[in-house]
Amino acid sequence: MGFHTYDPERAPNLEDASRYRYCSAEELLALFDQGGVVADLGSGTGFYTDDVAPYVETCYAVDVQHEMHDFYREKGVPESVELVEAAVDDLPFPDGHLDGAFSTMTYHEFHSDEALAELHRTLAPDARVGIADWTANGDGGEGPPLDERFMLDDCTSAFEAAGFSVEFASERRETFVCSLRREP
Numbered sequence: 001m002g003f004h005t006y007d008p009e010r011a012p013n014l015e016d017a018s019r020y021r022y023c024s025a026e027e028l029l030a031l032f033d034q035g036g037v038v039a040d041l042g043s044g045t046g047f048y049t050d051d052v053a054p055y056v057e058t059c060y061a062v063d064v065q066h067e068m069h070d071f072y073r074e075k076g077v078p079e080s081v082e083l084v085e086a087a088v089d090d091l092p093f094p095d096g097h098l099d100g101a102f103s104t105m106t107y108h109e110f111h112s113d114e115a116l117a118e119l120h121r122t123l124a125p126d127a128r129v130g131i132a133d134w135t136a137n138g139d140g141g142e143g144p145p146l147d148e149r150f151m152l153d154d155c156t157s158a159f160e161a162a163g164f165s166v167e168f169a170s171e172r173r174e175t176f177v178c179s180l181r182r183e184p
């Protein structure tokens with residue numbers, strides 16, 4: 001199936017520390033972290049992967065664009081991170097392999113029934129997924145155009161339909177965050 005791509009020329013923009021004003025590392029970890037084996041869905045240059053890496057056994061940096069992994073390799077990949085070139089709707093992991101997963105500013109790119117079904121398959125029962133993304137409620141001054149974004153409720157409803165329960169959800173000015181638990 002088709003997927004959104006991110007212009008590799010713009011990859012250095014993803015390394016801008018001012019991005020933490022939209023989602024901090026501490027906030028992101030609180031949404032999903034239980035240690036163990038986790039996946040960053042649409043990892044890009046590894047900006048947030050690097051923040052998670054010290055707290056987990058393994059973090060798979062999943063991205064569909066090899067150029068993003070090339071950038072990450074050049075920057076330096078932490079020992080606990082494994083680069084995986086794959087789309088979220090076709091993950092190369094066995095059933096129940098993941099103890100957690102997260103995604104920053106990418107749900108609007110990978111969202112589909114197939115992707116959420118694949119997450120349900122690859123996550124262990126009770127594992128959590130943390131999502132931070134741009135909200136359709138924002139002013140669109142930064143990030144993707146408003147018509148490419150979702151509202152928080154669109155995201156949580158899609159996860160509920162795919163067999164997840166909502167643990168925490170918060171809509172802000174420009175972004176939303178939520179924590180979803182895979183039902184057994």
Ligand SMILES: C[S@@+](CC[C@H](N)C(=O)[O-])C[C@H]1O[C@@H](n2cnc3c(N)ncnc32)[C@H](O)[C@@H]1O
Nearest residue numbers: 003006042043044063064065087088104109110
């Ligand atoms: C906007 S960037 C964000 C990168 C990173 N999450 C961050 O916050 O720095 C989105 C990334 O998701 C990747 N991507 C888009 N659709 C995808 C999909 N269906 N499966 C895996 N990766 C995807 C793109 O290649 C790109 O690197």
